[in-house]
Amino acid sequence: MKRLSLVLAACAVAAACSPQAEPAAGETTSARPAGDAMMADNKMGGMYKMAMMAPAEGDSEATRGYKAAMMSMMTGMPAYQGNPDADFMRQMRGHHQAAIAMAQVELAQGQNAEAKALAQEIITAQEREIGVIDTWLAANPT
Structure with a gap:
């Protein structure tokens, strides 16, 4: 369990530190592609997606x-x-x-x-x- 927690923490840091551009002035979530809207709605939030990619027992x-x-x-x-x-x-x-x-x-x-x-x-x-x-x-x- 400790190993999985460390992997998830590392993934969260990597995602948070990923150098992505900020939305343009006046840009709203609805003006962004569907994937970005899903991220904003937290249906497929970064932590969830990164956790899905972490190695799991079995x-x-x-x-x-x-x-x-x-x-x-x-x-x-x-x-x-x-x-x-x-x-x-x-x-x-x-x-x-x-x-x-x-x-x-x-x-x-x-x-x-x-x-x-x-x-x-x-x-x-x-x-x-x-x-x-x-x-x-x-x-x-x-």
């Missing part, structure tokens, strides 16, 4: 891998800079990296040939798209 190796991929994505996302194009590219890069990590878990732990084939397709596609994103970011520094 989790399979695959579940621990999926949770680690999601935790890494959520805590490693870059701060929004206010440039919609650059923000999209940076956020999608993190999303793609998490998809690759989850697909690698499927390849290592999965049993179903169809699911494993899709995982490999995801890795190939996401790696290609990360290359496109990296090229765009290099040409469009902000």
Whole structure:
């Protein structure tokens, strides 16, 4: 129980310290995307989401891998800079990296040939798209 409490506390600190832009002057919760509204309503609050990603007693190796991929994505996302194009590219890069990590878990732990084939397709596609994103970011520094 102590270990879980420490993990949850670390997650809370990481979420609280995540460098995200403040809402623009005059922006209301209703003007923000649906996910932000859910966060404001506390239906999927940060602590709840982070707790869902914490390893739990009885989790399979695959579940621990999926949770680690999601935790890494959520805590490693870059701060929004206010440039919609650059923000999209940076956020999608993190999303793609998490998809690759989850697909690698499927390849290592999965049993179903169809699911494993899709995982490999995801890795190939996401790696290609990360290359496109990296090229765009290099040409469009902000």
